[in-house]
Structure formats: structure tokens, C-alpha cells
Amino acid sequence: MRLLPNACVFFKTDDVPRTEQLPFPEEGSEDTALMKTLGWVTAGLGAVALGLFVGRELRQRYKFNHRTPYDAYSHAGDEKDVDFGLGT
Structure with a gap:
């Protein structure tokens, strides 16, 4: 017995066959290396901050x-006195 038989109402699971590979970027691409570098730099700057x-x-x-x-x-002997709240 399934608890949620209509759970996939909003997601169509038949659009992509299960044997097809998902469109992830290749491992050796420059975009991936750049994004990894930017991610590490951002994480490092966040840790420093x-x-x-x-x-x-x-x-x-x-x-x-x-x-x-x-x-x-600490400022008791200063030459320049500032008087606040005297009303003059």
C-alpha cells in the first residue's frame, strides 16, 4: 500500500528515460574548475570575515x-574640558 499514490502529480516522471544521462558538465571543463575556485575563495573569505x-x-x-x-x-586631567548638560 502506497501512502501517497498521487505524489507525482506535479512532476512528470515519463519525460526523461531512466537510462539517459543527465546534462551535467564534464569533469575537465574550464567552467567547472572556475566555479570550484570561486567557491573555495568565497568560502575562505567568509571564514576570514x-x-x-x-x-x-x-x-x-x-x-x-x-x-x-x-x-x-582616564580623561580627568585633559586640558580641553567638555561640559555637557549645564544649560549654558
Whole structure:
């Protein structure tokens, strides 16, 4: 007993005989080699970008979690003072 007897309503299986080879590109063609190269380069650049992003986030979290009390006063002795919120 088949569970889905009409499952192939949208796909006509009789169009291509089962013995006919599918139209895949040949193994030695330049297009295939170019596409493989572009695929590997894209994957490598993606891995580098992901590594840079994750490394930056980890470094920011590390620096934030290892602050000292003196970090709050890092600009206390600057010559150019900026006064915000005084209303003048």
C-alpha cells in the first residue's frame, strides 16, 4: 500500500528515460574548475570575515570585563574640558 499514490502529480516522471544521462558538465571543463575556485575563495573569505568578527567581539568583551577603577578617570586631567548638560 502506497501512502501517497498521487505524489507525482506535479512532476512528470515519463519525460526523461531512466537510462539517459543527465546534462551535467564534464569533469575537465574550464567552467567547472572556475566555479570550484570561486567557491573555495568565497568560502575562505567568509571564514576570514567570520573569524575577524568573532575575534573582535571576544576582544571587546575581554577588555570590558578587565577594566580597572582608573579607567573611569582616564580623561580627568585633559586640558580641553567638555561640559555637557549645564544649560549654558
